[in-house]
Each structure stands twice: as structure tokens, then as C-alpha cells.
Amino acid sequence: MPPAAYVSKDVYEAEAQEIFLKNWLPVGRVEQVAAPGDYFTFELLGRPLVMVRGRDGQIRCFSRVCLHRGAEVAEGSGSTRLFLCPYHHWSYDLEGRLVAAPLTEELTDLKGEDCRLPALRVELWNGFIFVNFDADAAGLSEAITGLSEFMAPYGLEDMRLAPEGLTFDSPYNWKILVENFMEAYHHIGPHAATLRDPYPVEQSYVPDNEGGAWSVLAMPGATESHGAFPPIATLTDWRRHGLVAVTAFPTMLLAASGDGALWYQITPIAWDRFTLDIRFLLPKDSFAEPEFEARFAGWQGVVDLVHREDHAINLNVWRGLQSKMAKAGRLTRFERAIWQMNAWWCAQMRPVASS
Numbered sequence: 251m252p253p254a255a256y257v258s259k260d261v262y263e264a265e266a267q268e269i270f271l272k273n274w275l276p277v278g279r280v281e282q283v284a285a286p287g288d289y290f291t292f293e294l295l296g297r298p299l300v301m302v303r304g305r306d307g308q309i310r311c312f313s314r315v316c317l318h319r320g321a322e323v324a325e326g327s328g329s330t331r332l333f334l335c336p337y338h339h340w341s342y343d344l345e346g347r348l349v350a351a352p353l354t355e356e357l358t359d360l361k362g363e364d365c366r367l368p369a370l371r372v373e374l375w376n377g378f379i380f381v382n383f384d385a386d387a388a389g390l391s392e393a394i395t396g397l398s399e400f401m402a403p404y405g406l407e408d409m410r411l412a413p414e415g416l417t418f419d420s421p422y423n424w425k426i427l428v429e430n431f432m433e434a435y436h437h438i439g440p441h442a443a444t445l446r447d448p449y450p451v452e453q454s455y456v457p458d459n460e461g462g463a464w465s466v467l468a469m470p471g472a473t474e475s476h477g478a479f480p481p482i483a484t485l486t487d488w489r490r491h492g493l494v495a496v497t498a499f500p501t502m503l504l505a506a507s508g509d510g511a512l513w514y515q516i517t518p519i520a521w522d523r524f525t526l527d528i529r530f531l532l533p534k535d536s537f538a539e540p541e542f543e544a545r546f547a548g549w550q551g552v553v554d555l556v557h558r559e560d561h562a563i564n565l566n567v568w569r570g571l572q573s574k575m576a577k578a579g580r581l582t583r584f585e586r587a588i589w590q591m592n593a594w595w596c597a598q599m600r601p602v603a604s605s
Contacts, residue, residue, distance in 0.1 A: 251592050253576040256423040256568075262521030264602040269500050269595070270295055270518060273463070274373065274380040274390040276502045277301065277515075279411055279529075281377070282327070283309055287344065290327035294381070294517065299370070300324045300333070301379060304344040309374070311381050312346040312367040323367075342367055376406035378502070378513075394498045397464035400457070401496065403484045404506050405533065412530035412537075412546060416554055418561060422568035424501065424516055424524045425595075430560055430567075431495055431503050431514065432467050432587035440559040444552075448472055449493050456586035463594055465587035467495040477509035478545040479536040497587070499594050510536065512553060522568075528553060 255261055275294065278301055282290050289302035291314060300314040300323075314324045314333070321337040324330075332349065333342045341350045348365035351357070371382040373390040375398070380390050391398065420427065430436065434454040437446045449469040457466050471491040481490045490508040497503050503514035513529040530550065539545065570576055581589055596603075 251595070252578045253571040253573075255595075256425055256571050257521070259521045262423075264599060266295060266518075268602055269598050270383075272382075272384045272387055273500055273598070274382050274387070274393070274498070274502075275500075276378050276380050276498075276513075277311075278379040279377055280309065280374060280379060281410055283379075285329065287329040287331060288327075289324060289330060291324050292517075295383075298322055299381075301372075302330075302344050309372055309379060310345060310369060311372050311379075312369040314367070316340055317348065317365060317367065318351070375498075376401065377409065378406075380502075390498075393463040396457075396459060396462050397466065397496060397498060400466055400494075401504075401506070403486070403489060404482060404511065405484055406504075406506075406511060406531065408533060409511060409531040410534055410537070412532060414550070415530060416528040416550065416557065418526040418528075418557065420524050420526050420561070420564070421522060422564055423521060423571075424518050426564045426567050426571075427514075427516065427524070427526065427560075428497060428501070428503065428591065429585075429588045430564055431505075432465055432497055432591065433585045434467060434469050435582060435584040436563065440563045441556065444556050444559065448475070451584055454584060456590070459590050463499040465497050465499075465590045467587050469493040469495070477507050478549045479509040479532060479539055481508045482510075482533060497591065499591055509533075510549075526557075528557060 277292055277294065278290060283301055283303040286303050286305045286307065289300055291300045293299065298314045299311055301309065301311045303309050314322050316323050316335040316337065318335065318338055318340050321335050323333040323335045323342060335341065339352050340348060343349050346367035346369055347363065351360055354360055371385065373380050375390055434449060434451040437449060437451050448471055450472055454467060454469045459465055469492055470488040471493065474491045485508055493505060493507050495505050501516040503516065505512040511531040513531060515527040515529055517525040519525065
């Protein structure tokens with residue numbers, strides 16, 4: 251795509267309206283809200299939000315801004331029976347309904363059923379929690395059926411988050427990271443000493459996504475190594491020692507290997523900045539493996555090294571795209587997943603282009 255798709259503030263503001271506010275965005279895992287009352291808070295597109303599991307077992311997401319004077323009714327994570335505003339002690343139940351507002355007897359129309367914190371749609375996929383700001387958007391499962399079928403052998407829904415991840419402040423456009431993530435062509439450059447030999451670009455391929463909102467980059471391994479932990483029992487043939495990078499558009503990024511998976515959680519901030527949290531996922535039994543901490547530290551160290559290689563080249567691309575001499579380039583056969591996402595992106599942005 252042309253450089254303006256990445257470096258323009260106006261394009262990013264249009265993306266916020268046509269892409270981020272109308273599509274499914276991954277924000278957490280079900281184990282973060284395992285029991286009724288469990289919650290965690292986060293911010294998305296300038297909106298303070300809270301995710302909570304209700305007493306009925308349902309996972310819900312709503313604004314954490316009090317309906318009275320705008321104070322935030324929750325912070326951090328934990329377990330609670332009610333969300334209590336620290337300002338005037340208005341309180342909300344686990345479904346976001348106002349249940350108490352001290353000394354407001356004269357406000358006869360202030361009723362719980364009519365006074366709710368604004369809610370987002372929530373859908374679960376393989377243990378991940380997605381939200382959507384658009385009440386009329388199609389369901390997530392409809393858009394990524396093919397991806398669900400491809401990822402089924404990995405058993406993602408039975409994995410659990412490791413206690414520690416990696417966080418990177420990323421001062422460049424979010425699409426640069428996504429596009430880099432979805433091709434193995436750059437293994438010959440930034441990853442010449444890390445990924446080039448175990449995952450040769452020549453063996454990588456991208457299946458047809460049939461116009462869906464997803465892509466898969468399959469990278470069969472050149473060796474039979476499967477990683478730091480025992481291989482996932484449901485995996486066969488090349489998947490036991492290969493690597494797959496998948497995306498559910500726009501920002502769900504997963505790298506799955508023979509023994510676990512990485513979730514690259516993107517939180518957009520502006521056209522020129524986002525936060526990246528790399529979260530580690532393992533089958534539950536792996537946490538009981540001997541010398542777990544040492545094995546995990548080794549895995550974490552490799553991932554940190556590889557992403558720092560990516561981070562440096564992504565910054566290089568960001569500087570280049572801002573040049574007045576930059577223009578749209580050509581894609582190779584190894585970058586088919588980028589073409590798939592670019593086509594989806596253009597379709598989503600069509601209302602802006604035609605206005």
C-alpha cells in the first residue's frame with residue numbers, strides 16, 4: 251500500500267472509525283476472569299473498560315466510567331461483588347447496572363435497569379476474549395471459520411497464560427508490525443542468525459483464506475526440534491517442529507509451535523505508536539515440567555531477541571516510509587498474507603475513500 255496508509259494521521263483516524271470500532275479486537279483470556287466476580291481493566295481507543303465474569307458465568311465488558319461525574323469505578327484487576335465509584339459511592343453490579351446511589355431519593359427516574367454502564371459485545375474464540383464496539387457487526391466466528399479449522403489441533407482453548415510476558419513501546423504504525431509478522435521472507439535479513447536456518451523462507455507458504463478476515467503463514471521446520479517443552483499431543487507431521495503465524499484481522503496475532511504459542515497483543519495508541527505485549531501460552535501440564543522456570547526463561551530470552559531484531563527493522567521501515575521519495579512497492583510470493591490483509595483493509599476503508 252502507499253506510504254500514506256502508514257504515516258498519515260488522517261488515515262489512522264479513519265481506521266479508528268472504519269476498522270477498530272467495527273471489528274473484533276482481542277483483549278484478554280478467559281483464565282483472567284476464571285470465577286464470578288473476577289475482573290481486569292484496560293483501555294482501548296481512549297475508552298477505559300472493564301472485563302468481568304458475572305454471577306451467571308457470562309463474561310461481559312463495559313465502560314468503567316461512572317454515569318454520575320465521570321470517575322473510574324475500577325482499576326487494575328481482582329475479584330469483587332460490586333464496582334464502587336470512589337467519588338460519591340455510586341455502585342454497579344457485575345452486569346454494569348446501577349444498584350445504589352446514596353442520597354438521591356429525589357431522582358425518581360434513576361433506576362438500575364435503565365442506568366447501565368455502556369457495554370461492548372463480547373465473543374470467545376479458543377480461550378481468547380474479543381470485543382466489538384459495533385452492535386451490528388457480524389459475529390467473529392463467521393469471519394474466521396477457516397482459521398478456526400486450521401488452529402484446532404493446537405488446543406489453544408486448553409492453554410494457559412504464563413505469568414510473565416514482554417512489553418514493548420512501539421513508536422511506529424501498527425500495520426508495519428502485522429505485515430512483518432505475516433511473512434518469512436525477512437528471515438534472510440534481520441533473522442539470519444536466529445530464524446533463517448530453522449524456518450527457511452523457501453519452505454513457507456500461505457493458504458487461500460477464501461476472502462475471510464484471516465491469514466495463515468505456515469513455516470515447516472528444517473529440524474525435528476519442537477521447543478523447550480513436550481510437544482502438544484494432538485499435533486502431527488510438520489506441525490510438531492514447524493511454526494505458524496496467524497492473524498485474525500485487524501490485530502489478532504498468534505505464533506504457534508510444537509509446544510506452545512505466543513500472543514502478540516497490539517494496543518493502538520496513535521498513527522505512530524502502539525503498545526505490544528507478547529504473552530506466552532502453554533498447555534496446562536507444561537507448568538508442572540521439571541525446571542519450568544529455567545526452560546521458560548530460555549524461551550522468553552529467544553522471543554525477546556527475535557522481537558528486538560524485528561523492532562529494529564520495523565523502525566527502519568517506519569523512517570523510510572516517511573521519506574518524500576517513498577512509494578508503494580511490489581510483493582513477492584512469500585508475502586501473500588500481506589496482500590490478503592491489504593485487500594481486507596482496503597475493503598474496510600472503502601466508505602472513507604468514496605466519501
